[in-house]
Amino acid sequence: IAIVIVIAIAFSWLYFFQAPPQKPTETTSIITTPTKTETPGKYGGELVVANIADVLRMDPMLVTDVPTYTVIYQIFDFLVKYNYETKQYEPALAISWEASEDAKTWTFKLRKGVKFHDGTPFNAEAVKFTIDRVLDPQSKSPLSQDFRDNIESVEVVDEYTVVFHLKNPLASFLDRIIRSQGAMIVSPTAVKKYGDAFSNNPIGTGPFMFKEWIPGERVVLVKNPDYWGGAPIIDTLIYKPMPESAAQVAALQAGQVDVILSIPKESIEILEKDPNIKVYKSPGxxxxxxxxxxxxxxxxxxxxxxxxxxxxxxxxxxxxxxxxxxxxxxxxxxxxxxxxxxxxxxxxxxxxxxxxxxxxxxxxxxxxxxxxxxxxxxxxxxxxxxxxxxxxxxxxxxxxxxxxxxxxxxxxxxxxxxxxxxxxxxxxxxxxxxxxxxxxxxxxxxxxxxxxxxxxxxxxxxxxxxxxxxxxxxxxxxxxxxxxxxxxxxxxxxxxxxxxxxxxYTTVAMKKIIGGYYVASPAEGEIDFYKVYFTSPKR
CATH class of the missing domain: 3.10.105.10 (Dipeptide-binding Protein; Domain 3)
Structure with missing residues (x-):
C-alpha cells in the first residue's frame, strides 16, 4: 500500500495522489453476480460502503489515492501479506520465500491452482509480467522509478517459482516493493486485451471481482466464488463516493450505507454511543x-x-x-x-x-x-x-x-x-x-x-x-x-x-449486525471485507 495525500501507497507508497483520468460514462464488466450462499449465523447480501471520493484509475500500478486503493484492495492480491497482530509476513499468492545471504536475490514459491477473474491461470509469468510493466521506462506508473532503482530483473525459474534480482540490498523489500500497489498481480491477458482501458476493467485474483463503475455514483464488486482462500460470504460490495464526513455519518445512521471510512471528530462520541453502530479505532x-x-x-x-x-x-x-x-x-x-x-x-x-x-x-x-x-x-x-x-x-x-x-x-x-x-x-x-x-x-x-x-x-x-x-x-x-x-x-x-x-487514527464505523471484521491494518485503504458477514439477514 505505501497514497499526501492522500498519499499514499507507497503504500509504498503512497501518499496517494494522481491526476484524475477522463472518466467514462459507465464501465461494466463481463462478470456476473455469483449464486448467493449462506452459512447459519453468517449471512451474505449487499454491503454498502461510503468512500471519501470516487475512484480514479483502478490499474494498480497507476493508483496513488486512498479511495481507489480501498477498492482495488478487494480485487487484487499481493505475493505476501502482513499480519499486524503477530508482526509477521504470511503467505498469499506466494506460499514461501527466501532471501540470499547478501539480500539481493529473493526467491518466491507460488501457490498452485489460482485463477484470475477472467479464468486465466496465475503463475510465475504473471508475476514477471506485473513487475516488468512497472519497470518499463515508458511506464506511466509513478512507482516506476523506485522499482527501477531497486530491481535489476525478475526471472521465471519454472511455472511456480520466480526470482527477484535486486541492484542493492533493500531492508524493506517485502514492504516497499512486494506490498506496494505496483506489485498487486494483474492478469496479463486482461492487460493485453484492454490496454489503457484496463484501469476501468481491473482483473485480479482477489476475493471480489469488478462488475460495474458508474462515475460519481458507485463501484460494484461481486464475490469471487473460486477464490483460493475460499469464497467470501458477502455477495456484493458497493462503494458510494461521499466526500463529506458528516454526510457519511448521516447515511450510516439512516441505514443508507453499512460502513463509513471517515468519521469527523464531532461524530465519534455520538457513534460510539449508538447501540446499532460499532466504531473501530487504531493508531494510523x-x-x-x-x-x-x-x-x-x-x-x-x-x-x-x-x-x-x-x-x-x-x-x-x-x-x-x-x-x-x-x-x-x-x-x-x-x-x-x-x-x-x-x-x-x-x-x-x-x-x-x-x-x-x-x-x-x-x-x-x-x-x-x-x-x-x-x-x-x-x-x-x-x-x-x-x-x-x-x-x-x-x-x-x-x-x-x-x-x-x-x-x-x-x-x-x-x-x-x-x-x-x-x-x-x-x-x-x-x-x-x-x-x-x-x-x-x-x-x-x-x-x-x-x-x-x-x-x-x-x-x-x-x-x-x-x-x-x-x-x-x-x-x-x-x-x-x-x-x-x-x-x-x-x-x-x-x-x-x-x-x-x-x-x-484509522477509524471505521459500521452497523453492529456486521460480523467478521477485524482491523487488518492501521493503514488507510487496507480495509479487509473478505471475512465480513451479516449476523442476521439484511433488511
Whole structure:
C-alpha cells in the first residue's frame, strides 16, 4: 500500500495522489453476480460502503489515492501479506520465500491452482509480467522509478517459482516493493486485451471481482466464488463516493450505507454511543501537514520557511481541532512508526522569532501591515482539497500567519483537481497528507523527501538527506536504520520541507449486525471485507 495525500501507497507508497483520468460514462464488466450462499449465523447480501471520493484509475500500478486503493484492495492480491497482530509476513499468492545471504536475490514459491477473474491461470509469468510493466521506462506508473532503482530483473525459474534480482540490498523489500500497489498481480491477458482501458476493467485474483463503475455514483464488486482462500460470504460490495464526513455519518445512521471510512471528530462520541453502530479505532500511518513549494519565490529561503513554522501554534491547532482523531507529531513519520523521533527542532510557537527571521530575510512591514520585499507583498496562495478537516487546518494556519503580516489566501478544490495540482507542483503552499501501509521509513522518505521522489510535491532537495534515505533503505541492522532515520528526520524538519501537524487514527464505523471484521491494518485503504458477514439477514 505505501497514497499526501492522500498519499499514499507507497503504500509504498503512497501518499496517494494522481491526476484524475477522463472518466467514462459507465464501465461494466463481463462478470456476473455469483449464486448467493449462506452459512447459519453468517449471512451474505449487499454491503454498502461510503468512500471519501470516487475512484480514479483502478490499474494498480497507476493508483496513488486512498479511495481507489480501498477498492482495488478487494480485487487484487499481493505475493505476501502482513499480519499486524503477530508482526509477521504470511503467505498469499506466494506460499514461501527466501532471501540470499547478501539480500539481493529473493526467491518466491507460488501457490498452485489460482485463477484470475477472467479464468486465466496465475503463475510465475504473471508475476514477471506485473513487475516488468512497472519497470518499463515508458511506464506511466509513478512507482516506476523506485522499482527501477531497486530491481535489476525478475526471472521465471519454472511455472511456480520466480526470482527477484535486486541492484542493492533493500531492508524493506517485502514492504516497499512486494506490498506496494505496483506489485498487486494483474492478469496479463486482461492487460493485453484492454490496454489503457484496463484501469476501468481491473482483473485480479482477489476475493471480489469488478462488475460495474458508474462515475460519481458507485463501484460494484461481486464475490469471487473460486477464490483460493475460499469464497467470501458477502455477495456484493458497493462503494458510494461521499466526500463529506458528516454526510457519511448521516447515511450510516439512516441505514443508507453499512460502513463509513471517515468519521469527523464531532461524530465519534455520538457513534460510539449508538447501540446499532460499532466504531473501530487504531493508531494510523497517515500524516498531515502543509507543504511548501521550494521553487516558489516566497519559499526558496529556508529562513522564511522556518519563520512560518515558528509563527503557527501547531500544538493548539491539533489540540483544539483534531484531538479526537489524531495525535501531534513533530517529524515526517507517524507516531506509530518504530522510527519516529521527537529529537528534532520542534519549532515551538514563537511569533517574535518568526518576525526576526523574516526581517533577516528582507521582509519589512508595508503601510497596510502586510510584509513587503523589493516592492512585492508577502501574499501567496495555499491550495487544499474540499472537506472540513482540510479547510479547518488551513484556516487556522491563515489566522496565525496574518498576525505576523503574511497574507495567505486559500483556494479550495475538488479532490482530483487538488491532487493534480500537487503532483504538478502548481502551488506556493498546499495542504497535504500521506497514507502508508506500514510505519517503516521506506514508506515515507524515498517518495516524499528524496530529491527525485514521485511524491516530492514541494521539490525538496537536500543531498545529505538523499544519502541518508539510501542508507536507511540498504542498511540491514535495525538499530542502525533507526539512528539513520532519526538523523534524516532532524534535517528534513530543520529544512521545513513540510510543517508537520498530526498523524491520524484509522477509524471505521459500521452497523453492529456486521460480523467478521477485524482491523487488518492501521493503514488507510487496507480495509479487509473478505471475512465480513451479516449476523442476521439484511433488511
Amino acid at each position: 500511518y497517515t500524516t498531515f501537514g502543509i507543504v511548501f513549494n521550494h521553487k516558489s519565490e516566497f519559499f526558496m529561503d529556508k529562513r522564511v520557511r522556518q519563520a512560518l513554522n515558528y509563527a503557527i501554534d501547531k500544538d493548539e491547532i491539533v489540540n483544539s481541532l483534531f484531538k479526537e482523531i489524531g495525535v501531534r507529531i513533530y517529524s515526517p513519520l507517524p507516531l506509530a512508526s518504530w522510527a519516529y523521533t521527537e529529537d528534532v527542532n520542534k519549532f515551538e510557537y514563537n511569533p517574535e522569532k518568526a518576525k526576526a527571521l523574516l526581517e533577516e530575510a528582507g521582509w519589512k512591514p508595508g503601510p497596510d501591515g502586510i510584509l513587503e520585499k523589493d516592492g512585492k507583498k508577502f501574499s501567496f496562495v495555499c491550495i487544499t482539497q474540499e472537506g472540513k478537516e482540510a479547510e479547518d487546518l488551513v484556516t487556522a494556519v491563515q489566522s496565525y500567519l496574518k498576525k505576523i503580516g503574511v497574507d495567505m489566501k486559500i483556494q479550495i478544490f475538488e479532490y482530483g483537481t487538488w491532487v493534480d495540482m500537487l503532483v504538478t507542483h502548481q502551488f506556493d503552499a498546499a495542504y497535504i497528507w500521506w497514507a502508508a501501509a506500514a510505519g517503516d521509513p521506506d514508506h515515507y522518505f524515498p517518495f516524499l523527501f528524496y530529491s527525485t521522489g514521485w511524491a516530492n510535491c514541494g521539490l525538496y532537495n537536500n543531498s545529505k538527506v538523499d544519502e541518508l534515505i539510501i542508507k536507511v533503505s540498504q542498511t540491514p541492522s535495525f538499530e542502525e536504520r533507526k539512528k539513520l532515520a532519526a538523523e534524516a528526520q532532524r534535517l528534513i524538519v530543520d529544512d521545513v520541507a513540510w510543517i508537520h501537524f498530526y498523524s491520524k
